Amino acid sequence: MDAPESHNSVLPVIDEWKPAAAPVLPRAVLEGVRRREPRALEAFFEAYFDRVFGLVYRLLGNRAAAEDLTQEVFYKVHRAFDRLDPARDPMPWLATIAHNACRDYWRSSAYRLGRRSASIEAEPLLQGTLAAPANPEREMLAAERVRLVQQALMELPEALRVPVVLHDYQGLGHESIASVLGIRHDAARKRYSRALAALAGKLREILG
Numbered sequence: 001m002d003a004p005e006s007h008n009s010v011l012p013v014i015d016e017w018k019p020a021a022a023p024v025l026p027r028a029v030l031e032g033v034r035r036r037e038p039r040a041l042e043a044f045f046e047a048y049f050d051r052v053f054g055l056v057y058r059l060l061g062n063r064a065a066a067e068d069l070t071q072e073v074f075y076k077v078h079r080a081f082d083r084l085d086p087a088r089d090p091m092p093w094l095a096t097i098a099h100n101a102c103r104d105y106w107r108s109s110a111y112r113l114g115r116r117s118a119s120i121e122a123e124p125l126l127q128g129t130l131a132a133p134a135n136p137e138r139e140m141l142a143a144e145r146v147r148l149v150q151q152a153l154m155e156l157p158e159a160l161r162v163p164v165v166l167h168d169y170q171g172l173g174h175e176s177i178a179s180v181l182g183i184r185h186d187a188a189r190k191r192y193s194r195a196l197a198a199l200a201g202k203l204r205e206i207l208g
Contacts (some may be wrong), residue, residue, distance in 0.1 A: 020025035030086035041078075048090065051170070052098055058165040059102045061154040069105055077121045092176040099180050106158055126191065127198060160195035167192055 001173035025047055032040025052073055053126060076097055153161050164179060166172045178188035 019116065025090075027086045029201060030084060030090065034081055034084050035088060038073075038082060044090075045074065048094055051091070055095060055098050055165060057168055057172055058150070059099075059158075060105065061150060062075055065105065069100075069101055070089060076101070091127040091170065092172060092179055095170060095172060095176070097182045099128045100190055103158075114115065122193050144207060149203065149205050152199055152206055155202050156195065160191065160198050166200055 025043060029043050030038050033044045049070070053066060053070045056070050056073065057063060060066050060069065073094075077094065080097070084093065156164070160178065162181065163177055166177045167174070172180070174188045174192060175185050177192065178185045181188060181191075183191070
C-alpha cells in the first residue's frame with residue numbers, strides 16, 4: 001500500500017477489518033458471464049456480491065440502505081454484462097457502477113432524511129461473515145475500533161471517503177480509482193493523500 005508515511009498510524013486501525021479478496025475468476029468464466037451462462041453467473045455473483053456489499057456499506061454507513069442499493073447495483077450489472085471485459089479484473093468496473101449508484105443515493109431525499117434521523121449503526125460491519133471469536137474481549141475491542149473507523153469515514157465528505165474505501169478496503173490502485181472517479185491518475189493520488197490525512201485527523205479526535 002503506497003500511503004504517505006506521515007499517516008501510517010491510521011493503517012493498523014483500518015487493517016482490523018478488510019473484506020476477503022474475491023477469487024480470481026478464469027477468463028473462460030468471465031466470457032460465460034458475458035453470454036449470461038447460468039453457471040458462470042452463479043460463480044460471478046458468489047465471487048463479488050459480498051465485496052460489492054462491503055464497498056456500498058462502507059460508503060453509506062447504513063446496512064439497510066446498503067442491502068437495497070447492492071441489489072440495485074447487481075440489477076444494473078446484470079443488464080450490462082455485454083460490456084464486461086473478460087481480459088480485465090471486474091472489480092474496477094463493478095466499483096464504478098456501485099459508486100455511481102451511491103452518488104445517486106447521496107443526492108436523494110431518502111439519504112438527506114436518513115442523515116438527519118439516524119446515526120452510524122453500532123453493529124460491526126458484516127458481523128455475520130466473521131468467524132466466532134477465539135478471544136471474546138479482544139474481538140469486542142477490535143469490533144469497537146472498526147465501528148469508530150466507520151464513524152470517522154462517515155464524517156469525511158463523500159469526495160474523500162470514496163478513495164479511502166476503494167484503496168484501503170477494496171484494494172484498488174490509484175489508476176483504477178482514477179477511472180472510477182473520472183479523474184486523472186495524479187489527481188486520484190493527491191485526493192487519496194488528502195483523504196488519509198483527513199481520516200487520521202478524525203481518528204485522533206475520536207480515539208483521543
